[in-house]
Amino acid sequence: MPKPPAGKESSMETHRRSSGDSATRRQKVRGIFERFDLNGDGALDRSEMAALFAAVNPTLQFTSDQISSIIDEVFRSYSDFIGHPSSGLSLDGLFQTYADGAGDLDRDFAALSLSNENPDMINTLSNRYRYPKLAPTWLSSPNHGVTHDSTWKVIEELEIAIRAKIRARAAKFSPKDSTFADGFSEVWCSTDLGFELERKGAEFVFKEKSSEFRVLLQELKEIRAKIDSLPIMEEAFDGHLAIGRTLFERHLFMLALESFRRALELRPMDVRPHFRIGNTFWFLGHIKEAKDSFLAALELAERDSLQWSGLLPQIHVNLGIVMEAEGLVINASEHYREAAILFPNHYRALKLLGSALFGVGEYEPAEKALQEAVLLKPDYPDAHCDLGCVFHAMKEEEKAILAFQRAIDLKPDHLDALYNLGSLLLSAGRHKRAAEMFGRAVTINPDHWKAQLNRGISLFGAGELNEAKKALTEALMITNRIELYDAIQHLKQSKRKKPKDERPNWVAVDASKFMTADESTTDQKCLSDALWIREIQKATKLGRCDATLLKMEMETYQFPVSSSDRSVRKAEVEVLLHRLLHFLRPDTFRDAIKAIDEKIWYVLHITGSGKIDLGMFFAVIAPICGGSPERRKRAAFDSLSWQPSRNELQRQFSSVDVYAYIRNLRMVYFPSQQFSDLMEITGEGDGIGISFHEFINMFDNIDHGFGIMSTLLKLEKGAKVHRSRHSCGVCRYRISNIMFKEVKAKFCLCANCYSECKVPSAFEEEDEYRFKECLFD
Structure with missing residues (x-):
């Protein structure tokens, strides 16, 4: 019974075909029928038909939805042989399916190991070898195999x-x-x-x-x-x-x-044991071994995709899950997408795809995938919860609230949905409702300190001070994280009544009033740019990757033989970055990839191809990698000279490449500045190769290059310095790293307040401010 019937024949044709059947043929059908009529009610219901279909097609792997669709077609075509929908197909109905050519009776009879038996003994054999009375639950699947x-x-x-x-x-x-x-x-x-x-x-x-x-x-x-x-x-x-x-x-x-x-x-060439071994390794916590097994299963299944058409989507999904556990979210999303293409009704693949895309900041395609998942399965709480997260990221707060509420309606103890809804309600000032959500979350997980903390803040906002104090005390008993002390301090300050005419203790002045006392003091605008670059460096974690490792990757990376350029898929770049940042936890690595995508890849995307110029990418990230300035500049130079055709470095490369590089560099690290094309400033490139010395001159140009390296190094060094005894005159925080002291008024500013041109209110009327830079070792 390998395929659903195309339709019934006319009554005359049916009669002629039936009258020609031998008694042995009918006995074969009866033997098959009685083997699968497990409850003995004289009809094959949906589960029994599913078991029959799977048993006579042992080499084909079908999903439960595929089998269900086939059974629907059989029941529609042979409704005359179904006494009641709950009972199923009668013996005459099964006989008619074979008479109409819907299946090969002899092939099915042989597949069930009945071909060598006397037809008179079929009934006895079928009673002997029915499903076990004590059976594991996996046998309840019609695709048990x-x-x-x-x-x-x-x-x-x-x-x-x-x-x-x-x-x-x-x-x-x-x-x-x-x-x-x-x-x-x-x-x-x-x-x-x-x-x-x-x-x-x-x-x-x-x-x-x-x-x-x-x-x-x-x-x-x-x-x-x-x-x-x-x-x-x-x-x-x-x-x-x-x-x-x-x-x-x-x-x-x-x-x-x-x-x-x-x-x-x-x-060894069967896909199923590889797949099962991968599943087992996953539950044992052996992620690498699970990944290797799924990759082996995928390779074998793709060789004969027709035979393994039902199993292929499963392999892609589980391989994606393993890759996501490693932090390779972009690679995981490709496998989820492939599973959804192979099986469009795979709602879980679509949900996982949406979640993965959300994780790397691709909100619009994430929304589309999750919307399709909830369309296929409206009662899928996890998909609704993730959809709420996407709406929140897209600033559609009302839609997010509705999505989280829908997830809670479907699953009242959905912890993530309760916490996320509480956070949104808290932001909207709906304190009582927010406290309720956080309270329910704490009831489910008493150790959820963030929910307990936010419950205390919500209760405080609702005016229930005693209950708020109890909640914060509970949170402190769970953890002593600094966030709790900051929140409590904030609440104490908020509790104090402020005079109506109280003003902030600082003002922002015009940048033209900020002067440097000497040449060694960093300019305010330069520091502002360096702080932005430092934020990119910290978010991407690339400061923890030594620049010399980029050259090692270039020496070992193999482009396809037919490749004429350096463009590669983002998924391949993710794998490469995973090696460079191998010391990061999977969740930290996912956050780093998201930052790289949002802050760097958006500039480097090759239009319409979804690919990245790998050499250009290495050159752009080299300045924020670890190591001395000389090593970073050499890494950038080597990256630009990388030739995929020979997979080696050249001594020189065209000045046109440098112009394109500097342009990308400034678009990534100096987005607030108006960019003027270097070709217009220095003249058209002549295509003549330039030396490393000439490259350094262009790179170090303060106005048109990356001449901010020395300031960036100061900020990097400051990250390792403990806080000093000096406090900022504006934000009141202890100053670490770089301090800027006004030479006349004697007040001090931290790097952030200095970059934002903030001064204490007492000195608002000054015509100018001259600062001297002080470094703490």
Whole structure:
């Protein structure tokens, strides 16, 4: 039964075809029918039809939605043979499907291992080899993939052994002493297609040193020996794969891994054991091994995409999840997108795609993907919650509130939605409602110190001072983070009544009034630009990557043979950056990629291609990487001279390349300045190669290059200096790094207030201010 029927024949044609069928042919249909009529009601319902369809197509992998669509078509076409929708297709109806050519009866009969049996014995055999009475939950999937009768027996034998050990273990202890683990309501990996851990309730955890576990190991050894003794390799493969899935479902991951590996040894070119091994490694926490297994599964599946059309979307989704766990969000989004292309109704792939795109700051495509996910599955709370996050990032607060509320309506204990909604309500000044949301979040997770802190702030805003104090005290008991002390201090200041005519203790004056006392003092405008560059450096984490590593990457990177330029996909650049910033945690790396995308890649995107000039990218980031100024400049020069055709560096390159580089450099690091094309200033480039010395002169130009390097180095050095005993006369914070002292009035400013031309209100009337720069070692 490999395909749905195209339609019914006329009654005359049906009668003629039926009258020509032999009794043996009808007996074959009856044998198939009775094998899958598990409840014995004389009809095949949807689940029984799904099991039949999967069993007669053992080499094809279909999703549950694909099978459901086929069954819908069968039931519509043969509605005359369905007494009641809940009962299903009758024996005559199944016979008619084969008579109409909807399936190959002999092929299906052989696929079910019935071809060598006497038709008179089919009924007896079907009763003997029905689904096990004690079956693991993964068998409830119509796409379980079991193809041999011997496998049903070992599945039931293993399930009986496991349940017996659970009963024996439970009998020794009172319920309060039993060891249980939480069930999975929403597994981080895809569950609708690939993983079978989406179930509710508690799951028994075996103690590896217990006597029950040792006995189970011995019985498992005997079951595996029976499978290995099977004369047909396909049966042994089917058996090892099946008991592996049973062990996996019971969280016996190491035992499951051994079974999947045995299956892999029997059929190394089969996609399924690679996929199952990847799933198992993921739950064991071995991310690299899981990734390697999924990549192997993907390579094999893409060789025969027709056979593995149902499994390919699952592989892409789970591979994307593993990559996202490594911090490779852009690569993950590509796999989610591919899964959604292969299976457009894969709502979980669309949700994951939207979440990944949101993580790298691509809000509009993230919104589109999440909208499609909730359209396919309106009761998907996680998708609504992530959609609310996207709306918030796009400044559409009302839409965000509605999305978070929808997620909470669907799942009242959705922690993220409660916290996010509370934050939005707090920002909108709706303090009582915000306090309610944060309170519900704390009830779900009493250790959520941020929710407890914000609950205290909300209660304070609502005028409930005693309750606010209790909430802040609870937050302090959970953690001593500095944010709590800052918040409490702010609340204390807000509580004090201020005179109506009270003014800020500072004013911002015209930049022309700020003068330098000597040449060693940094100009206010120059410092402002350096602070902006420093923020980019900190957000991207590139200051922690030595510039010399860029050259090492260039020496080892292999462009495609046919490549004539240095343009590569952002996903490839992400992998490269992952090596350079390997010391970052995955979440920190994701934030760094988002910053790089927002602050650097937007300038370097090759129009319409979605690619980046890798050499230009290296040259642009070199000035904010670690190392001495000379090493950074050399890295930029080498990056511009990188030639993909020979994958090596040249001694010289065209001055036109330098003009383009300086232009990109200033667009990234000096966005507030009006850019004037260097070609207009210095004349048209003649295409003649320039030396490193000439490049340095252009790079160090204060007006048209990156002549701000010395100031940036001061700020970098200051990040390692402890706070001094001096306080800023404007913001009152202790000054670290660079201090600017007004030579006449004697007040001091921190770097930020100096760059913003702020002075204390007492000195507002001064005509000019002269500052001397002081550095703290």
